[in-house]
Amino acid sequence: MDRVLFGDNQFFGVNHSSDEKSRAQTIRFQTNAAILNVLDIARDEGINTFMCTTHDRIGQICDIIRDNPRYQDFTIYPCMPYAHKYANALTELGVLGTIKQFVPGNIFNTFAKGGVAFMKKDFATLAELMIDAELKMFRGINTPVIWMQNVITDLLLGLGMTDFLVKFHDHVKTKHNAEPGFITMNLPYLLETLEGAGIKQPTICASINKIGFRMSGGVELYEKTIRQKRCNLVAMQVLAAGALPASEAFEYVCKQDGIDSILFGASSRGNISHSKNLIDQYSKQPI
Amino acid sequence: MGLSHCAILGAHPKVDLQSVCDTSAIVLEGFKKHSKFQVFNDYKKMIQDSELDCIVIASPTKFHAEMVDYALENNIHVFCEKPFSLHPEDGRKLAEKAASKGLINQVGYHNRFLGTFNEVKRLIDQDLLGDVYHFLAESYGPVVLKEKGGTWRSEKGQGGGCLYDYASHTIDLIHFILGNTKKVSGTQLKSVFSKHVEDAVYSSLELENNISGQLSVNWSDETHRKMNTQITLLGKKGKIIADATEVKIFLKESNNKLGLEKGWNVRYLTDLTEGVNYYLRGEEYSSQIDHFIECVLNKNQKNKSTFSSALLTDNVISMLLQDQNN
Incomplete structure (x- = not known):
C-alpha cells in the first residue's frame, strides 16, 4: 500500500464536524467533472491511490477513467457496500425486498446461483454474489485492496458473525485476487476477533488520532495495539473531524510505529498539497 | 428485532x-x-x-x-x-x-445521549440565553422518496408515518432541552408520497413554561443524506443553533462564567462526546444502551429517558393528531 491514500467522503457530503459543511460539499461536487478535477489535483501532488465507496457516482467516475491512458497508473481501493443504499432499501423494501434488489438475477429462479442460494438460505453464497455485484463497476481498473465498510464490519463484529468476515476475506482473495481489508471503529476488538478466526496479519483501516475520536477502547489500547504490528494498518480520521490542526494531527500518526498508510480527503489544492507535504515530512523523521 | x-x-x-x-x-x-x-x-x-x-x-x-x-x-x-x-x-x-x-x-x-444536545441543555439550564422567546425544532431525512413500496412504517394505525417515526425524536428533544408541551396549534400533517400516512409534520407548540415555537419535520427530503435534527433557540441574550455535530452560539454580551465570547462561539461534537467501548453508528446509540445497562447494575442511577418522559412525547403525538382533525 502507498503511504498516502486519498479518500472520498468530501465528494458525498460526509463531514463529521458539520452538517452545514456537508451540504456545501454536496452542492460543490454535483458534477463528475468537479470530482475528477480534485482527483487530478491529488495525482499532481503524487497521490495515486483513491479509496472510495461503491456509490453510484463512483461507478460513473470509473466509466470515465477506465479507458483513459492518463489514469493507467491510478489505483482504486473500493470500500463496500455503500451502506445507505442498503439501509434505505431495508426501510423501504424489508429484508426480502433488499435481497431481491441486490442479489443479481432472479432469486426465485432455482436454476440461477442466487435462486439456489436463496432457497437454501445460504447466506454466505448470497453475500458472495452481492460482493461480486458491488465490484462490477471497477472492471478493468486496478483494485489491489478491497475493503468492507466499517458499518458492516462492526455490525458483524458485534453480532459475533465472524464467519462472514472470514467469508469476505477468503472470497476477495480467491475470486478477486486482491487483499481483503476491514474498516472499523473498533480496532483492538476486531483484530483479536480476526486472529481468533485464523486470519493472521489482516489489513485494517481504523480511526486513529491524537484525541481518541472514534477509537473504541481508548488511545492507550490503540497505541499498544499499533506497536505490536499485528496488522497492515491504515489510519483514517487522522484530523478527528477537524478538531486537530493538520500539522499536529499528521505528526502524531506519522510517529506511531506500526501505521503503514494514512488516508485523508480534501477538496482544495492548498489542503491536499499541505497534507501530503506534512505526511512526507513527518514520515522521513525517525520514529 | x-x-x-x-x-x-x-x-x-x-x-x-x-x-x-x-x-x-x-x-x-x-x-x-x-x-x-x-x-x-x-x-x-x-x-x-x-x-x-x-x-x-x-x-x-x-x-x-x-x-x-x-x-x-x-x-x-x-x-x-x-x-x-x-x-x-x-x-x-x-x-x-x-x-x-x-x-x-x-x-x-438517542438525542438525549448526544454531546451537542446535552451541551445545549446545560447552557439553557444555566440561563445563557436569558428569556427564550422562540424555538424551531427540525428533523429532515430521506425515508420515503417515491410513491410505492413500504413496510409497517408506511401503514396507518401501526405506528407508521413521519409523526411517530421522525417527529417523536424532535418532540422529545424539545422536552429534553426546554420543557414539556402544553398546547399545540396550526398542525399540518402532509402526505407527500405515502398514501396512508403523513410524510411531513408542521405545528406550533406552546410549552408549560410558556416558551413557544415551531416543529418542522419531513422524512421525504432527499437533500439530507440521513436523518438530520436541528434545534434553534432564540433568547433575549442571544441564539443557539445545534445539531448532532455542532453547537453554534451567538451572544450579545460575553459570558465569563461559561467561558463564552461576545458574538459567535462554536463547539464541536469532538469536544463534547465521550468515547464508547464499542462504536457502530454514532456514539449516542452505544451510550444509550450503556446507560440502560448501568442503570440496571446500579439502581441508584437516575434514568435519562424513562417511560414517563416518553409518555409525554406520546401525548403530544395524540395532541397533534387531534389538532389536525379539528
Missing part, C-alpha cells in the same frame, strides 16, 4: 446476550446459522424459556404495549424503542407498573 441494538449488546462487556426474537424466517435462519444466540419467533416463549434480566424491544410500535407489559409482568428491566406506545393510556399504565415494580425502564430517544 433491532439489528444494531443486537450488535451493541453483543459487544457489551457487561452483557451476556442470550436470545433474539423476530418474525422474519430469513432473519431467524441467519441468526440460527451464524450466531451463538438462541432464536425465537414468539416473544412470550423467549421470556419463559430464557432467564432474562433485561430485554430490548424494537418491534413495530403497535406491539410495544403488550410486549412491554409481558416483560414487566415477568420482572424484566425494559428498554423499548421509540415511540413508546400508540395509546397514551397504555403508556401511562406501563410507566406506573414499571415504577411500582422498581424496574428500570427506558425508551430509545
Whole structure:
C-alpha cells in the first residue's frame, strides 16, 4: 500500500464536524467533472491511490477513467457496500425486498446461483454474489485492496458473525485476487476477533488520532495495539473531524510505529498539497 | 428485532446476550446459522424459556404495549424503542407498573445521549440565553422518496408515518432541552408520497413554561443524506443553533462564567462526546444502551429517558393528531 491514500467522503457530503459543511460539499461536487478535477489535483501532488465507496457516482467516475491512458497508473481501493443504499432499501423494501434488489438475477429462479442460494438460505453464497455485484463497476481498473465498510464490519463484529468476515476475506482473495481489508471503529476488538478466526496479519483501516475520536477502547489500547504490528494498518480520521490542526494531527500518526498508510480527503489544492507535504515530512523523521 | 441494538449488546462487556426474537424466517435462519444466540419467533416463549434480566424491544410500535407489559409482568428491566406506545393510556399504565415494580425502564430517544444536545441543555439550564422567546425544532431525512413500496412504517394505525417515526425524536428533544408541551396549534400533517400516512409534520407548540415555537419535520427530503435534527433557540441574550455535530452560539454580551465570547462561539461534537467501548453508528446509540445497562447494575442511577418522559412525547403525538382533525 502507498503511504498516502486519498479518500472520498468530501465528494458525498460526509463531514463529521458539520452538517452545514456537508451540504456545501454536496452542492460543490454535483458534477463528475468537479470530482475528477480534485482527483487530478491529488495525482499532481503524487497521490495515486483513491479509496472510495461503491456509490453510484463512483461507478460513473470509473466509466470515465477506465479507458483513459492518463489514469493507467491510478489505483482504486473500493470500500463496500455503500451502506445507505442498503439501509434505505431495508426501510423501504424489508429484508426480502433488499435481497431481491441486490442479489443479481432472479432469486426465485432455482436454476440461477442466487435462486439456489436463496432457497437454501445460504447466506454466505448470497453475500458472495452481492460482493461480486458491488465490484462490477471497477472492471478493468486496478483494485489491489478491497475493503468492507466499517458499518458492516462492526455490525458483524458485534453480532459475533465472524464467519462472514472470514467469508469476505477468503472470497476477495480467491475470486478477486486482491487483499481483503476491514474498516472499523473498533480496532483492538476486531483484530483479536480476526486472529481468533485464523486470519493472521489482516489489513485494517481504523480511526486513529491524537484525541481518541472514534477509537473504541481508548488511545492507550490503540497505541499498544499499533506497536505490536499485528496488522497492515491504515489510519483514517487522522484530523478527528477537524478538531486537530493538520500539522499536529499528521505528526502524531506519522510517529506511531506500526501505521503503514494514512488516508485523508480534501477538496482544495492548498489542503491536499499541505497534507501530503506534512505526511512526507513527518514520515522521513525517525520514529 | 433491532439489528444494531443486537450488535451493541453483543459487544457489551457487561452483557451476556442470550436470545433474539423476530418474525422474519430469513432473519431467524441467519441468526440460527451464524450466531451463538438462541432464536425465537414468539416473544412470550423467549421470556419463559430464557432467564432474562433485561430485554430490548424494537418491534413495530403497535406491539410495544403488550410486549412491554409481558416483560414487566415477568420482572424484566425494559428498554423499548421509540415511540413508546400508540395509546397514551397504555403508556401511562406501563410507566406506573414499571415504577411500582422498581424496574428500570427506558425508551430509545438517542438525542438525549448526544454531546451537542446535552451541551445545549446545560447552557439553557444555566440561563445563557436569558428569556427564550422562540424555538424551531427540525428533523429532515430521506425515508420515503417515491410513491410505492413500504413496510409497517408506511401503514396507518401501526405506528407508521413521519409523526411517530421522525417527529417523536424532535418532540422529545424539545422536552429534553426546554420543557414539556402544553398546547399545540396550526398542525399540518402532509402526505407527500405515502398514501396512508403523513410524510411531513408542521405545528406550533406552546410549552408549560410558556416558551413557544415551531416543529418542522419531513422524512421525504432527499437533500439530507440521513436523518438530520436541528434545534434553534432564540433568547433575549442571544441564539443557539445545534445539531448532532455542532453547537453554534451567538451572544450579545460575553459570558465569563461559561467561558463564552461576545458574538459567535462554536463547539464541536469532538469536544463534547465521550468515547464508547464499542462504536457502530454514532456514539449516542452505544451510550444509550450503556446507560440502560448501568442503570440496571446500579439502581441508584437516575434514568435519562424513562417511560414517563416518553409518555409525554406520546401525548403530544395524540395532541397533534387531534389538532389536525379539528
